[in-house]
Amino acid sequence: MAVNIKAYQSIKKELDSKKVVLVAVSKTKPVSDIQVLYDMGQRDFGENYVQELVEKQKQLPGDIRWHFIGHLQRNKVKEIATFVHLIHGVDSRRLLVEINKQAARNNRTIPVLLQLHIAREETKFGLDENELEEIMKDLPGLNNVAVKGLMGMASLTEDRQIIRKEFQYLKSLYDRLSLPAEPVLHSSLTTHPLPLTTLSMGMSNDYLLAIEEGSNMVRLGSLLFGARN
Numbered sequence: 510m511a512v513n514i515k516a517y518q519s520i521k522k523e524l525d526s527k528k529v530v531l532v533a534v535s536k537t538k539p540v541s542d543i544q545v546l547y548d549m550g551q552r553d554f555g556e557n558y559v560q561e562l563v564e565k566q567k568q569l570p571g572d573i574r575w576h577f578i579g580h581l582q583r584n585k586v587k588e589i590a591t592f593v594h595l596i597h598g599v600d601s602r603r604l605l606v607e608i609n610k611q612a613a614r615n616n617r618t619i620p621v622l623l624q625l626h627i628a629r630e631e632t633k634f635g636l637d638e639n640e641l642e643e644i645m646k647d648l649p650g651l652n653n654v655a656v657k658g659l660m661g662m663a664s665l666t667e668d669r670q671i672i673r674k675e676f677q678y679l680k681s682l683y684d685r686l687s688l689p690a691e692p693v694l695h696s697s698l699t700t701h702p703l704p705l706t707t708l709s710m711g712m713s714n715d716y717l718l719a720i721e722e723g724s725n726m727v728r729l730g731s732l733l734f735g736a737r738n
């Protein structure tokens with residue numbers, strides 16, 4: 510039930526020492542739980558549902574950095590466009606275009622991460638390598654979105670080797686995109702090298718593995734807030 514303050518303190522300290530950003534995933538949890546971590550200094554929070562995010566944002570301090578980590582529908586972008594700090598789950602050009610449009614309306618640039626499908630489950634959202642390449646080719650026209658990096662979720666499995674391989678794969682894509690003059694995949698990017706900063710991978714069950722494999726942003730829910738119903 511209660512926020513796990515001890516876990517928060519030790520995890521936060523460990524992540525700070527490794528320069529990994531902690532996004533506290535507060536979906537389904539009350540604003541009072543978020544306030545507890547806020548009062549301890551936490552500022553990055555992640556939510557999955559637009560309506561829930563909008564409600565919580567209204568009730569909580571204005572300096573919280575809200576991460577949208579769920580699957581975002583295009584017709585909902587405008588509801589979070591004024592304040593969202595980072596959208597993690599962008600998995601189509603059409604969504605990117607809509608985010609760009611709503612960001613322009615609000616005179617801002619919205620930072621986003623492209624979501625890669627790295628898990629075995631068909632159900633998980635995300636781009637494959639070819640779709641990633643297509644989107645990257647088309648970026649220059651979009652002046653109000655800033656692609657900051659990649660996000661991915663590993664398979665739901667007990668097999669650590671599988672999870673590790675999936676994280677390694679995502680890291681390899683991230684590294685290739687980060688390099689200005691790589692051949693083939695990036696031929697179109699050589700004039701637009703992207704300053705990528707963020708590799709969002711790792712959740713409560715696999716964040717240590719993710720960090721070993723190069724993650725610099727983890728999304729932790731149940732470890733901090735307890736299990737969800």
Ligand SMILES: *Cc1c(COP(=O)(O)O)cnc(C)c1O
Nearest residue numbers: 534578712713714728729730731
């Ligand atoms: C719910 C969720 C998390 C947090 O999951 P935990 O296992 O509770 O840490 C992280 N990322 C995404 C995309 C989520 O939907």
